[in-house]
Amino acid sequence: MKGLEGRLLVAMPSLIDPNFSRTVIQVLTHDAESGTIGVIVNRPSILDVVEHLPLLADVVVDPPVVFIGGPVQREIALTVVRDEFGRPALLEGPETTRACRVFSGYSGWGPGQLAAEIAEGAWHVTEPGFDDIFSGRPEQLWADVWRRQEGPLRMLATFPTDLRAN
Numbered sequence: 001m002k003g004l005e006g007r008l009l010v011a012m013p014s015l016i017d018p019n020f021s022r023t024v025i026q027v028l029t030h031d032a033e034s035g036t037i038g039v040i041v042n043r044p045s046i047l048d049v050v051e052h053l054p055l056l057a058d059v060v061v062d063p064p065v066v067f068i069g070g071p072v073q074r075e076i077a078l079t080v081v082r083d084e085f086g087r088p089a090l091l092e093g094p095e096t097t098r099a100c101r102v103f104s105g106y107s108g109w110g111p112g113q114l115a116a117e118i119a120e121g122a123w124h125v126t127e128p129g130f131d132d133i134f135s136g137r138p139e140q141l142w143a144d145v146w147r148r149q150e151g152p153l154r155m156l157a158t159f160p161t162d163l164r165a166n
Contacts, residue, residue, distance in 0.1 A: 004030040004114070006087050008132065009038065009123040010145050013159045019071045022142045022161070025107055026088050026133045028080070036109045039069035039078060041133045042141040049102050053077065053094075061099050061134045069103030078103045080133060088133045101134055124153065
């Protein structure tokens with residue numbers, strides 16, 4: 001599937017895998033031969049970035065916590081900044097003067113795996129809002145992204161977490 005780099009993957013309400021339920025993923029890289037890498041942008045942890053990466057104290061955006069980027073390699077930290085075109089990009093190296101967000105681990109798919117999940121209806125692919133990856137309200141981002149969609153998709157913003165509570 002072409003054209004995923006830079007876009008958002010929004011978990012459909014039917015995606016109940018606890019790793020991805022109600023997630024919004026910023027796709028950082030996508031290549032037909034090597035697969036796809038992204039980070040979950042709406043799962044803040046309780047870990048303070050400054051405590052673990054003090055060099056980023058002045059540039060990490062609120063909330064200044066480590067985000068759970070995904071289930072793959074949770075022991076590594078990924079730092080995302082905006083590139084010269086304003087797009088989210090992985091930072092190479094431990095220091096930056098640009099606003100950033102830190103992620104523990106990432107979400108990854110092998111060649112063809114994500115395309116199959118999209119085809120079976122697990123993900124909705126959409127354009128990101130400029131500040132989605134740096135949202136100050138990450139817990140609300142899933143609903144906020146659905147609210148921006150056109151037509152019936154907008155209604156998914158109000159989809160209950162637990163259908164028994166409806």
